[in-house]
Amino acid sequence: METYRIGIDVGGTHTDAVLLDEHNQVVAETKSSTTKDVTTGIYAAMHKVITEAKVDTKKIRYAMLGTTHCTNAIVERKGLNEIAVVRIGAPATLAVKPLTGVPEDLRDVLGKYVYLVRGGHEFDGREIVHLDEAHLYKIAEEIKGKVSSVAITSVFSPVSREHEERARDIFTEVLGSEIAISLSSEIGSVGLLERENATILNASVVNVAKTTAQGFIQALKNEGIEANVFFGQNDGTLMSIDYAVTYPIFTVACGPTNSLRGASYLADLKDAIVVDVGGTTSDVGILVNSFPRESSLAVEIGGARTNFRMPDLVSIGLGGGTIVRLKDNGEFTIGPDSVGYRLPEKALIFGGDTLTTTDVAVALGKAELGDPSKVAHLDKELLEKVYGKMVEMVEEAIDKIKTSAAPTPVILVGGGSILFPTELKGASQVIRPEHSGVANAIGSAISQVSGQIEKIYLLDEVGRENALEQAKEEAKAEAVNAGADKDSLVIVDIEDVPLAYLPGNATRVRVKASGALQ
Template sequence: MNYRIGIDVGGTHTDAVLLDADYRVLAQTKTSTTSDVSSGIYAAMREVIAQSGVPRDQITYAMLGTTHCTNAIVERKRLNNIAVIRIGAPATMAIKPLVGVPDDLRKLLGQHVYIVRGGHEFDGRELTRLDEKELYRIAEELKGKVNSIAIASVFSPVSKDHELRAAEILREVLGNEIPLSLSYEIGSVGLLERENATILNAAIVNVAKTTAYGFIEALKAEQVNARVFFGQNDGTLMSIEYAVKYPILTIGCGPTNSIRGASYLSGLANALVVDVGGTTTDIGVLVNSFPRESSLAVEIGGARTNFRMPDLISIGLGGGTIVRIQDDGSFTIGPDSVGYQLPEKGLAFGGDTMTTTDVIIALGKADLGDASLVAHLDRQLLENVYNRLVEMAEEAIDKMKTSAEPVPIILVGGGSILLPDELQGALTVIRPENFGVANAIGAAIAQISGQIDRVFSLDEMDREKTVEAAKRMAIDEAIAAGAEESTVEIVEFEDIPLSYLGNATRIRVKAAGTLKASAEVTNLV
């Protein structure tokens, strides 16, 4: 029997599940998310293994959805010493790299910034020849000074040649050990945002490596020799090697794990997913069993980027959200929360802070804590607070809908006990079994995917051949990430003609497949 562990780190709780080969939940647990993140992960992992009683040598997969990389960027800690090389002089000299990045982050990441001659036009023609001599000089200058490099070239999603040649030169001088982040692999059209995404990717390589090593070692300490995979923000998985190369793809994987878990638990492929945690409520859209992607530029740690992210609305409403009541009977709900300290700080648990969970306990809508500790609260006032928190969720749901028509809504997350079985705008409200650990289940059952988002010139190949080539590239990406070739299929396709760029088209393709079962256990060398 092959078993698998799924772990997902939230702002309040770290959830873990252990599933059998048929994806049945054998054990589940919630532990408090710790300040260092890792110790909370290891505690959840140990607990779920002990609870299940499953032989450790039969646990063959371990999937982790983690906030390590997000936290590193937000907290400005544990970042790599990086160099930024933009290929685009003289055309891009007017705006320097790291535009749209907050001053404190720019100070950390902008120590070694270079702009060299080269780059391409929108149709793939060279702007000017790549200055290889300058790249050799830069490589010599960077010896011993940096441990990660970001390379971004003008219109590299159309032609990646200059980025690839720059990478060759840097490896020739600095060796194969130094991680290189190439922008054509990370972002889409739009140099400045793509460059920022690539810079952030280069800055969190060490965090990803440390997290991967730590997780593997923690599994080994439990005598578990499983293949390790990381959750990525499109609701699928990636191998350790892939995660270390593209750690930025782990950012935002928590909500997408919940969305994928909600789809699996409910059996629905198209719906709105409302994931209520201890601190926030995240609302996303299921489209063909995968999260809908945002079409807008996304800020990460204050830096504007354009790589793929799930389309979400987050509001400050969760199980630990603080309710403040004024003397005149008015009240406020959040946005702050007691988070994982709810069992100590909530009124119904003997604490001194009124939370949304206390409200539903006092109203008899949840059997938790000690109801006598909240029995003195004014019932009419509690009803008003409860109606308002439901309205907050309904307003956010309304913003995510694309039409006035009612849609199925799936409630997941431990905090979803706050919400009723009927909501405005809902065709039906589904609260599936194991809803509290949907995020960890989403991590455990996820597929492996590959995605490309490129601009193609149709002067080189006709549309049909271009589309086929793009689909092949996405399939190859999925296989490289660890998918079984025979199971890979195209799950998303978008073809957008770019008439303002001449005879060009932007193609987005995602391919996904099941985990390769025959591969050896992966460990970083």
């Protein structure tokens, strides 16, 4: 029986949907405006693409969603959970309080219940002091009914998770299993403040993720689709709904990642620079072996420094809806604000009252859209200067992300990519592949499933080679459970950290495997 998969990606301006057959060929594609509540836009795009495709909905087996819900919630400080922040690290870490360096408005929302508890470990895994369990029980009673999510961070928990896990058990015991608990050892890497921030942000968007997931499943049911549902995560692979609700922070930046993956597939290139032009921003990233290059730096989200895995991106405030302001003296400004999803009502070519980058491209004959007579009165010479500056902004971003001066292929994708020429400085060639407008939704639909395991092995008993082999097999089994095809599995990540504090030459091994959907 032939099967189909639906891929949806939500951007700031458009929500894109594609339907692919089992050979990953595009059967139907659509763009609809992103709505303020996001969910309506997803539903509209899905309905449109299914109606257009005229396929039997029973044959749609998989549905993938790449969403900006969590990112938007953090950036706009809206819809966030009431959270408690618990750091296990007194007296060692009292000098730097939690949420240090986080913007004040975000601190006001997330910093209502902050606690420092005695405990934590040294970098070699020795206990600094015993965990103060009595204090944890007291905190649990205090926050009962006031918060719906708890972020727990312990000093050097990537080496020893013992205190975080004990704290989780105490909170679950007092507050019930309904409470969402985020542990820093499962989210960030070494580096206390950044890991703590990532955990706090994760805890703050659990409700957003839950609502999004439920809305998506319901929308599918309304169309008569009983599909396996997956969320896109920011390393270019998929995660199950349960996983997504536990680690919603991993959906941050999955949009650009999806675009990179989709661009690689459409242009049939494994190594290239991708420029994804949306309605509000352009994201420039780099493909290495068809996956996004990861950033080695701390990444800011909504003004908070974090250190979990993120794609290496240069983002500029330039998209199809970016507002252009012309001044009387021949000067002008481009952005950084955008009309976003209101482009179809705001842009001049659609009868609106705001000059956007899209209007500039249409007035100069670079793109065909809307009603060109509505921009015919504008000063062409000035617009040429504006357009020149737009191109320069993209070329600068390409230059920033490159690791060498050699010309590199550039793939243009995204709805706003029609604004740019197929010759750019620093590019050996510029490709705008077919279906490039919905590359993000395609990237979401063709993504692979991953499985990850993390275990402590005693090397004196099993030996390093055996331990790694065992871990690889388990990670592969995890990926198969999550829906990956066992013949297509590859190991994408291995990390082993010696644990000096445990006898028997103990080592913590983390392995990630990924493969195509079954």
